[in-house]
Amino acid sequence: MPDNLDLKKPSDSSVTRRDFIKIGATAAGVGAALWAGSRLQKGSGVSSGPAGGAAIAAQSMEESLVRTACAMCPAGCGLEVRVVGGKAVKVEGNAIHPLNQGVCCLKGQASLEVLYSPERIRNPxxxxxxxxxxxxxxxxxxxxxxxxxxxxxxxxxxxxxxxxxxxxxxxxxxxxxxxxxxxxxxxxxxxxxxxxxxxQSVRLASYLTQGVNGLPVYDLNNASYVMAFGGNLLESSRHVISYLGSLAFMRRGRPQRGKLVAVHPRLSLTGIKADEWVPIRPGTYGALALGMANVIINSNLYDQDFVRDFTFGFEDFEDAAGNLHKGFKSLVLERYTLERVSAITGIAGETIARLAGEFATNRPAVAMLPTEPGELGSGNSLYSAMAIHSLNALVGSIDAPGGVLVQRYPTLAEWxxxxxxxxxxxxxxxxxxxxxxxxxxxxxxxxxxxxxxxxxxxxxxxxxxxxxxxxxxxxxxxxxxxxxxxxxxxxxxxxxxxxxxxxxxxxxxxxxxxxxxxxxxxxxxxxxxxxxxxxxxxxxxxxxxxxxxxxxxxxxxxxxxxxxxxxxxxxxxxxxxxxxxxxxxxxxxxxxxxxxxxEMVYFNASPGSAAWNRVVGRDRRLSPKDGRYDFFSRELYSLLANPRDEDCLPHFELPATLEDVGEFAQEYPFLLVSQALITQSQHWQGVVPTLQEAYGLQSHARWTSWVEMNPQAAEALGLEENEVVWIESQFGRVQAPVRFYPGLWPNAVFLPAGLGHSSRVKWGRGSPEALVVGVNPNVLVHMQSELLSGQAAFNPTRVKIYKA
Amino acid sequence: MPRWGMVIDLDKCFACQSCTVACRMENNTPVAGPDQAGKGRAILWNEVLPFIEGEYPRLVATMIPRPCMHCDYPPCTKVCPVRATYKNEEGIVVVDYNRCIGCRMCTVACPYGVRYFNWFPPEWPEELKQHLNPDPEVAPRPKGVVEKCSFCIQRLHKARQKADAEGRAFMATDYIPACVQTCTGHARYFGDLDDPTSLVHQLAHSPRAFRLLEELGTEPKVYYLKQG
Known part of the structure; x- marks a missing residue:
């Protein structure tokens, strides 16, 4: 490749301010002359451009825009890259790509630092x-x-x-x-x-209830009420860019504004930009969903036609052998009363009731499942996900505009x-x-x-x-x-x-x-x-x-x-x-x-139509493909040996690690919450310098990890802001400076994900030749397998904090 | 002559910092690295500033993306002893890096903190220099000058040249800065504030519109639209 864009070496002290002054004219003119001048010094033969204009393109400076697909995260946006003289110099979104419609997030913008990273391996x-x-x-x-x-x-x-x-x-x-x-x-x-x-457990929850083995997609463009369980929706959810666009549209692009509620132990960007943040005790999303279901059913606010005609197991029922089984309704009414759910989740009963009422009466409403590591890893993720997803069935939001969609794929040539x-x-x-x-x-x-x-x-x-x-x-x-x-x-x-x-x-x-x-x-x-x-x-x-x-x-x-x-x-x-x-x-x-x-357009299936069988029941193997959403999972019933009714219904059990009483809880009083931030590229296991320089927005943290604590908890330990502390679990310990963050569940602590990689590059003046950027929060956890789903259970992990 | 201005709808801004990074990649602000960033010397013309107030659980969080305000009465230009920074005829406040003597009076005078000083020559690892934007206006700045958001003036120049080359009149809609183009929530609007038919003109007159530190009389040309 011709090395014709050997830009001025900015760190080269041979270009001094004096040289600048010698060349000078207007700001733009100076730039042009300097730019071209440096190239002439390199003998590449590019002539200088007129003052105020771009360097005139000799053929070596040929410029083009190349459309391609991003891979910095799983969202899969379309990009348009500006290429000058064989070098990629700027990334934009592809304006005619349906997902990102011309916009490009910070990771896409920074992808040139991945392409030209000095840390790349150059040969086998x-x-x-x-x-x-x-x-x-x-x-x-x-x-x-x-x-x-x-x-x-x-x-x-x-x-x-x-x-x-x-x-x-x-x-x-x-x-x-x-x-x-x-x-x-x-x-x-x-x-x-x-x-x-x-x-994994989100995919399974969709399979066991809706009968579709796939990750749900949510139609936020048309939703009136969006309840995001987990903090990732606006940071690192799988479809983050299309969801950002949809939420902007939901707020300001259409006649009626929708409402976004974020449920998460931490005030993440999602919570900050939501209409309401609901802090919740870590690991208890499923209980909240069941508590909301209790209110919705109790108040007769659910979609009775949909539930009667297109779901299974809402009411108690008798099977072919004449055995009586408990349905979703009885279970929820008996077990998930407001008082109990409030005690589990730490959310006031009246808040739960209000959220449930809002959810059921502002249709189309949709309850969104998180898909990122750590969000549903409490050891009860499968049933929690089923509980959350069931809220969508209660209000008839299955394959409805503003509800849950089933992602379609093109028919390709046969292998x-x-x-x-x-x-x-x-x-x-x-x-x-x-x-x-x-x-x-x-x-x-x-x-x-x-x-x-x-x-x-x-x-x-x-x-x-x-x-x-x-x-x-x-x-x-x-x-x-x-x-x-x-x-x-x-x-x-x-x-x-x-x-x-x-x-x-x-x-x-x-x-x-x-x-x-x-x-x-x-x-x-x-x-x-x-x-x-x-x-x-x-x-x-x-x-x-x-x-x-x-x-x-x-x-x-x-x-x-x-x-x-x-x-x-x-x-x-x-x-x-x-x-x-x-x-x-x-x-x-x-x-x-x-x-x-x-295909440019999504056709919702009307319940009961032929198309309906592609969105409900499609992938079931052991139970009938009868177009009914399973509150009572017949798939699980067929799969499990001697199942109790509760094993087939969304339910909630508090994992032992979450109990705040007992010796173990006293020794490790804090719950570690970790979450991928928007500044993390999940698919590049290296250091992207510009992302590091924007990493911890709320905490002003750059090029480092930090541990967020609720100020009251930190003060109780006698800690001062920015003091370096140890965060220790049963499995390991790491050091980080403490940041007081009021947007955090009182006994939760937060460590950012995606840090702790080492770099063999000297990044900027005064920095070492090699360094480890921050700490890897995963060393604090030991991942076990959740029963049935095999989802890695590790979050929240109990930790203690003490001065380093 | 257009009077360029920007409107940022905080209701559609999701504080993703894509503007921050797009600006860096477009305008060749250098990687500061852990040492300099730790000293608060990272040059990011377009930072997102977090304001989180209140006590758990009742918090009010406001995230303000902050480019240069391109004030109609810019305090920075008045204090420049060598007229290196000035407001051009289209209302854009620019810096002539050639004239700047690095006294940093402007940096102090700016109430919005948008001006950044180059304490040292900018540094990139050799490989990363390949992705620098070759547009002459954004050639990396030398040690000892102050730099700031220019509404991507290089894009304005290129848009004018393109219109000329195509033999047609330049239109305000031919030109947008990098942060506006990349904004993931479509929260940013850009155009001629003096054109009553322009979207920015209309939005700047919205009841939701406000400007930062309006009481100072700087008349910023960056407007915000209130959340909610």
Missing amino acids: WRQLGARGSGDWEEISWDEAIDLVVEKLVALRQAGKPHSLALVHGELRGEMRGLVNRFMQVYGSPNTISTSSLGE PEISLDGTALTGLGQPRIDGAGQADIPLALSALQQLPDRILHGEPYPVEVLLLLNANPVYDLPQGGRTAQALLQVPFVVSFASTLDESAAHADLILPASTFLEVWGDDFMEGTGYAGVTLRRPVVETLHNTRDPGDVLLALAKHVGGGLAEALPWKSYWELVRYRLSAIDTDWEIFESNGNWS
Whole structure:
């Protein structure tokens, strides 16, 4: 790539103020002359522009706008990147993308710091010394791929394809299909996602009640009353940008203003910008939802027609065998009285009653579930999510305008037939290494938190090769250092990281991924309800000797050969995407130039119509697809052995860790609440300097972690603002300066998520050559598996605080 | 001649700081790093300022995104001993980095705290210099000058040039600053305050409109619309 945009080195002291004065004219003119002058010094032959104007473009300064898809978070916005002289210099939103409609959040804006990050790994690396020693050797891609292929072939020859495991984070677009297909045809059941740390129980709640295995999407554009459970809606929810736009529209874009209520122990940005913040005792969302249901039912404010005709298990009922079962109504009226719910949640009874009344009478109303790690991790997340979701059914907001939508996806070209050989069938017949779907967690799709211990114990069999794709388990779930130990125990670990993250540091081999701004690809459009696809294309040439993981998986498949090569015949990921998208009936040229395609409109299904069966009951396996929303989950009833009625109904139990009495609670009096902030890019495990400089908005905290405490609690401990304290749990301790924050539940403390990564760069004047930015709150927790769902249960963790 | 102004609807602003970062990427304000940021020297022309008052659980939180107000009677320009900072004919308060002697009188005089001093030459790791905006107006500023929001004046210049190149008259709607373009809540409006048909003119006359420290008589051209 021509190095024709070698900008003036601002830190170069050879340009002094005196030089500036010599050149001078107007402010703009000075800039132009200086800019061009410095380039002339470099001998690139670009002539200077007229005063007040842009530097005149010689062809080397050719300028273009390139549309692509963002990957800084799971929202999947469309971008338009300004490229000058082969360098990406500014990111904007794609104005004709339905999700973000021309806007771009701070993470998208800062994505150029990811692209040009000095911390990127530039070539495949092989660990020479002991694992984790940091003794790396650069090798060629051919060598790297040969190394992996050799292991993969050997495993299959030994008849142990199941001892390959792949841990992945968010996979977008066709990557999901590619990864699943790769693992299936290879013969391993061990495709393990990070979903058990985040959205798994929400997905299951939708499945067990509404019969749709997917994350609900909410139609905020048309909602009159929005109740957000959790603090992430406006910060790091999956569809944050489209929701921001919708909320702005809900407030000022239409004749009647809607109301937004945020329920969270902390006054997050969501609470600040909501019409009302309802502080709640950590971990008790489910109780509040059931208390509200109690009021709504008691007052006959629910949608009686909808509940009668399109739900199941509201009233007590008799099954075919003549056994009487308790319904949602009786359970809620008996067990979740205002007094009891008020005692559990710490919210005044009259507030709960008012919220319930507002929710039921300002229709369309919608209750939103959080999907981010830590928000629903109290160990009661599945039933809590079912309880919250049931509020939507009570007011008839299922697939209604202003209610819950079911995300649709385009119909794509069929994957070619696959043939599984004997080795693959043997491997796929093995139990999953993480235990998902087995024993106590029959509903779990993945259970990443169980992986470290099971690897260490060789249960149910040893893992021989582990692939890490967009996942950093050593950071996400340290488990007291056991995850790192587990990686060291696996004979061969391969990471697709772009930077040397905490997990990649323990790998044998790093196959560095190109950033999303350098590759061809695709992304699902999610958050609008209707189907759509966003295209990704390189905005600049690949900067380093890196590759797209999709291309690498295809290369591995080809070299492993046999059925795997036949199942994945494409030469590149882009070729695969082109094949899959060929079924979309649209002009490809327009598709490419727009950067996206979508159906543009969501048709709500009317209850009872043929379309209704696609939004209620669609994915049920064990219970009738009769278009009824299950207050009483027939799916659970069929799945569980000897279920009690309550096991199939949304209910709430206070986790023992939340009890504020007893010896344990006395020793660890505080509840740790952690939450992803809008300044955190969940998909980039490195330091983005500008995001660090905007990190803790309410606390003025930059380039550091901080611990927020309610001022009364802090003063009771004799702490002063900004004093450094230890935050200690049973599992570990970290240090951070304390910030007094009145917007916090009295015995909650808050640590921001996403910090604690190390950086090997000197960031700015006076800073060290390498540093660790803040602390990782996950070292304070030990993730257990919640029964049934396999959701990682860890939040809130009990901690104590003392002066450092 | 337009009189450029901005309206920020606090009801639609979600304090996401996208404006803050968009401004940095457009205007090449440098990475301060932990040491300088810790000393309060991070240069962010467009910061979001949190005001959280009251006691738990009854709190009033107001988040104010704060660009330069581009006052019609700017206190900063009056105190500049070398006329380095001035209000141009379209009402934009700019700094001639060439004239600025770094005395920081303007920084003190500005009641809104929008002016930032370059204590040192700006620094980026070598690789990150590649993404700097090559527009000449935003060439990185040297040590010893004061810098501030310019309503992205480089975009105004480019919009004029584009209109010229297309052989048509320049229109006020051809030009918006980076923060307005990127605003996730569509909370920012920009245009000619003197044009009675413009959206900014109409919104500036809304009963919800107010300006910061109006009592000082600085006549800011950035208006806010009240929340709620």
